[in-house]
Every structure is written in C-alpha cells, then in structure tokens.
Amino acid sequence: MNHAKWIAHFQRNHEQRAEPDWSAPFSLRESVLKHLRPSLAEYQLGDGGGPACLIAGDAEQFRSSSDAMRQIVDLWFAEEREHSRLLGRAVDRIGARRVHEHWSFTAFLACRRAMGVRAELQVLLLVEIVSTVYYRLIRRHCTDQPLRDMCSLILRDEAGHVAFHRDRLASAGVSNWGLGGTLWEGQFRLFGLAAAAMLWLTHGHCLKALGARPTEFAREIHRELSRFLWRLGRTAQARTRPAVPATQLVGQTA
Ligand SMILES: [Fe+2]
Ligand SMILES: [Fe+2]
Structure with missing residues (x-):
C-alpha cells in the first residue's frame, strides 16, 4: 500500500473547504424539522462525536504497523x-x-471494544458506506443550502475514507474473487445490509420526511455496496497481475 499517497490525500483534502453559510435565511417546515432534529443530533454524536480513534482491544497493533499508518x-x-x-x-x-449519549451509540462502542481491529475496521467501513447514502439523500432532498453544503463536504471525505479501506484491503490480499472471495463478499453484503436496516430503522423517518422513498434508499445501498466490491475486485486483481517483462513490452510496441 502506498502510504505516502494517503498522507498526501488527507493533507490535500484539508485545504479548500468552504464553510457552509450557517447564517443564511432558513425556511424548513416544522413537519420536516421535527424529524431532522433528532436524526442530525444522533449523527453528530455518532459521526466523530465519540472517541474518534480505533478502540478495539488490539487496535494498537494496526496503528503501530508503521509510523505512516499511525x-x-x-x-x-x-x-x-x-x-x-x-x-x-x-x-x-x-x-x-x-446529544451526549444514546443507547445505540453506547452499544456500538461496546461491540467495537469487544471485537478485534480487523472486525472493527470492517464495521467502520460499512457504517461509512451506509452513511454515504444517508448524507446523499439529505443533500438530494433537503432544501436548506447550508445543510446541503455540509453534506457535500462530508461526502467528499467519506469517498476518500472508503477508497482508503479498499486500498488497505486489497493490499492485505482481500478480494471478492474465487471461492474464498465469494464467501468474504457474502458476509460483507450481509453485514452491510444489517447496517443499512439499522440506519433505516433509526433515521428512515427523517429521510422520508425530507421526501426520500424506501426504494430509493434500498437502491442507493445496493449501488454503494456493489460499487465498493467491484472496485475492490478490480484493485486486488491489478495487484496480483504479474508485471509484464520489458522484452514483451518492446515486442508489443514494435
Ligand atoms: Fe464521518
Ligand atoms: Fe468516515
């Protein structure tokens, strides 16, 4: 894995982040707001509001694999x-x-502490994939420009996080190709659908109030999971493909 590429990515992504205009005129209806308020408040706690670090028992093993990874x-x-x-x-x-605490977030943290870092990383990745759909639907349906601008910033970051995980997994030899890969993909989709169902149960009322439909949510979840798996397979395949000998390259261009 090219660690320098990811450090450069995160440093570059830190630049040119226009703050949403929080003082812009406000026109959301109360019928929408009463669903949006608890949903965004819970997300404020869940998306970086708790211990913003890996908390699995053996997390240090992953973090300290190199200075660059840390x-x-x-x-x-x-x-x-x-x-x-x-x-x-x-x-x-x-x-x-x-919101400073919520039973679902407390349970989520307890699960992450109890599992190994590999499982914690997969859980965080799946949460990032399904949260991408949450923010995208808010951006698509919400009429408030500062909220839409906030979603654009978060979506930009999450796309980078998901790509980092894809690179990390492909470098570790994980792929959805072959028998082992098919089994891995099966569990990944299953847990992904479980994360999506949890998201719809707790935040679906907010997305529906904004105008999103359950079928739209399901379609976006399917698309995000499939896109991740397809790109992972392609990345892993490119990593395992043997390098073409220089003599062959000369022959091809002659
Ligand atoms: Fe996030
Ligand atoms: Fe993220």
Missing part, C-alpha cells in the same frame, strides 16, 4: 471529528438539542 489513521479520524463539528453547527441551526 499518521494515516490519525488523519482519518481528524476528518471524523470535523464531521461532528459540522453536524454540531447544523444541529444548532435547526434548533435541535445536542
């Missing part, structure tokens, strides 16, 4: 903390009360 993980979680800050501004804008 730096990448720190840069990744710095962006998660930034998501919580942005969501906090959104929560204030719509007149919601900030």
Whole structure:
C-alpha cells in the first residue's frame, strides 16, 4: 500500500473547504424539522462525536504497523471529528438539542471494544458506506443550502475514507474473487445490509420526511455496496497481475 499517497490525500483534502453559510435565511417546515432534529443530533454524536480513534482491544497493533499508518489513521479520524463539528453547527441551526449519549451509540462502542481491529475496521467501513447514502439523500432532498453544503463536504471525505479501506484491503490480499472471495463478499453484503436496516430503522423517518422513498434508499445501498466490491475486485486483481517483462513490452510496441 502506498502510504505516502494517503498522507498526501488527507493533507490535500484539508485545504479548500468552504464553510457552509450557517447564517443564511432558513425556511424548513416544522413537519420536516421535527424529524431532522433528532436524526442530525444522533449523527453528530455518532459521526466523530465519540472517541474518534480505533478502540478495539488490539487496535494498537494496526496503528503501530508503521509510523505512516499511525499518521494515516490519525488523519482519518481528524476528518471524523470535523464531521461532528459540522453536524454540531447544523444541529444548532435547526434548533435541535445536542446529544451526549444514546443507547445505540453506547452499544456500538461496546461491540467495537469487544471485537478485534480487523472486525472493527470492517464495521467502520460499512457504517461509512451506509452513511454515504444517508448524507446523499439529505443533500438530494433537503432544501436548506447550508445543510446541503455540509453534506457535500462530508461526502467528499467519506469517498476518500472508503477508497482508503479498499486500498488497505486489497493490499492485505482481500478480494471478492474465487471461492474464498465469494464467501468474504457474502458476509460483507450481509453485514452491510444489517447496517443499512439499522440506519433505516433509526433515521428512515427523517429521510422520508425530507421526501426520500424506501426504494430509493434500498437502491442507493445496493449501488454503494456493489460499487465498493467491484472496485475492490478490480484493485486486488491489478495487484496480483504479474508485471509484464520489458522484452514483451518492446515486442508489443514494435
Ligand atoms: Fe464521518
Ligand atoms: Fe468516515
């Protein structure tokens, strides 16, 4: 894995981040706001508002695999903390009360502490994939420009996080090709659908109030999971393809 590429990515992504205009005129209806308030408040806690670091028992093993990996993980979680800050501004804008604890978040943290770091990384990746759909639907359906601008910033970051995980997995030899790969893909899709169902159960009322449909949510989830798996297979395949000998290259161009 090219660690320098990811450090450069995170440092570059830190630049040119226009802050949403939180003081812009506000026109959301109360029928929408009453669903949006608890949803964004819970997301403000869940997306970077808790311990913004890996917390599995053996997390240090992954972080300390190299100085570069430690730096990448720190840069990744710095962006998660930034998501919580942005969501906090959104929560204030719509007149919601900030949430400092929630049973679902406490259970989520307990599970992450109990599992190994590989499983924790997969859980975080799946949450990032399904949250991408959450932010995308808010951006698509919400009429409030600062909220849409916030979603654009978070979506930009999450695309980078998901790509980092894809690179990390492909470098570790994970692929959805072959029998082992098919089994891996099966469990990945299953847990992905479970994460999506949890998201719809807890935040579906907010997305519906904004105008999103359940079929639209399901279609986006299917697309995001499939896109990730397809790209992972392609990346892993490119890594295992033997290098073409220089003599062959000369023959091809002659
Ligand atoms: Fe995030
Ligand atoms: Fe993320």
